[in-house]
Amino acid sequence: MKAVCWHGRRDMRVDNVDDPKIEDPRDAIIRITATAICGSDLHLYNGVMPTMEAGDVVGHEPMGEVVEVGSAITNLMKGDRVVVPFTLACGSCFFCNRDLFSLCDNSNRNAEKARQAIGQSPSGMLGYSHMMGGYAGGQAEYLRVPYADVGPVKVPDGIPDEQVLFLSDIFPTGYMAAENCGIEAGDTVAVWGCGPVAQFAIQSAWMLGAGRVIAIDRVENRLELARTKGKAETIHFENEDVQERLMEMTKGRGPDCCIDAVGAEAHSAGVVREFVDDAREAMHVPSNHPYALAEAILCCRKGGTVSIPGVYTAPLSGVPMHAAMNKGLTMKMGQTHMQHYMKPLLEKVIAGEIDPSFIITHRGTLDDAPSLYETFDARSDDCVKVVLTP
Template sequence: MRALCWHGKQDIRCDTVPDPKIEHPRDAIIKVTSCAICGSDLHLYDNFMPGMENGDIMGHETMGIVEEVGSEVSNLKKGDRVVIPFTIFCGECDQCRRGNFSVCERSNRNKSLADKVFGHTTAGLFGYTHLTGGYPGGQAEYLRVPFADRTHIKVPGGIPDETLLFLSDIFPTGWQAAVQCDIQPDDTVAIWGCGPVGQFAIRSALLLGAKQVIAIDRVPERLAMAEAGGATVIDFSKESVVERLNELTRGKGPEKCIDCVGLEAHATATIDSMYDRAKQAVMLETDRPHVLREMMYVCRPAGVLSIPGVYGGLLDKVPFGMAMNKGLTFRMGQTHVNRWTDDLLRRIEQGQIDPSFVITHTVGLAEGPNMYKTFRDKLDGCIKVVLKP
């Protein structure tokens, strides 16, 4: 089959690789009908995430048709239409029973490695670092789904792939980011980053009833899309984020702040990011935490910081004393996708939201390597890329 494979920094290729096979009775094989490039794939593309190996298959936003199931998978059959969540989970461990699927204790097949690096393992993830299992991803013609009896979202026919695909990651990720804020009717929610997750966080905050949603970015088309979703926008290349947020909140600061940027904050926009980039270049730091610093500074005391943006390792000059003295609450983590998807699928079916709004590019798998660069460099007005294998 054809698949997009990682071969090193900024080197993704469309290779021919062996078809996946059932390896365990709880596996399923799906024929991929649509998949997407995620912002967190770019951290692998830019080699900021340790634990990638030459030839790894990329991709964790995938949907398709069940082709084959293992002997212990009784709730799926050939021909079923499924969206595959990016988090692989067993559904039986202590964490899964609490709904904490992204920290499933059993699905990471490199558990001992993750135990050493993270202290305790997190869930296995598709198409990601070997710290999270090194499972082949879904930017391919076929995908093996481990723990398939739990790791799926069954979806009905009659709704286009483009409307359902993002149940795999970015829609529930934006949703969880807003839910973690426990939004109250008087809240101002400030959201850094108007990429795909930011766009869904904006709409989720609005649907959950925030009085005011403020979105921060510098890319004109992303800001325009944020405005379409009901946000007041701040272009950080033209105005001071701190001053504008204070103006918009009458000097109080936003009660809730969401970081949809993560470890690759714009490297040359601020002094502290330039400092971070210099330290990254000489391997004295792994992440550029400008957004975290800014959120800690602007957030109203006793507020909440919600962090769906991905961080990889070691962060420098994070003003934790400021956060402690302001009594801020931090909520973060990879998304517990299936905790939200029944509810979100219902909202899609009821017409409350159509997630396909975010798609700007649809191409074949062979075009994938070029689209990584287009997406990473925000060229051609690119916000979200869907691949059709």
């Protein structure tokens, strides 16, 4: 089959690889009908995620049709349309029993690699490095889905793929980011970034009762999407001092809740900091940029909450923990507990409360993936979200 494979920094290729097979009674095989390039796939593309190996099949936002199931699978059958979550969960460990599915104790088959790197292992993830299990991803014609009795959600007939595809990751991720804020009616929520996860965090903040949403970015078409589809006020961080503007907008108090929806590859308006990071990356030294997170901490009101759905892949320097401590901030973060959110958010789509396809700007086939990775990474051609149909 065809699959998009990582071959090094900024080197994605479409390879012919072996078709997946049932390896465990709890497996299912699906034929991919739609898949997407995620912002966190750019961390792979840019070489900032460790433990990638040449030839790894990438992609963790897939959906499709079930073509085969293992002997233990009773919830799915051949022909079912399903959306597949990017986090894998056994459904019965200490963490799964508490709905903390992205912390599953049993689904990362390379848990020791993760323990060595970050102290303990999160769940396994599709198409996202050997530290996260070394599972083949979903930017392919077919996909093996482990723990298929726990993860995939069946999609009713009549709903287009593009309306439900993002239940695989970015819609639940944005929703959990907003929920982690503990939004109270009327709260002001500031969102750093206007990429795909940020756009869903904006939509979700309104769903959860925000009185005001402010979005921060420097890419004009993304700011425009936040204004038009997200009904957010916006700040262009290269044209305005973000902290000064937020203090002005909130009468000196600061936002009640701040969401870092950027993560490891944040940009800064500071030329010197950008120059240093560019120099490191030119020498292929992976670096995580704390600019958005640092600014969110400094801007958040005293006693407020900072939510972090943005992915980080290495230790950070330059994070103002002294400010977080002295301001009494609450910080909540983590990979998304997908299995907790997918069905309730599917109901919102079915009810017409949201059409997630608003985020799509680019479409292509698997063969187009290498060039579309380049476009997405450069934010060129007004690219916000890429969907691939094998």
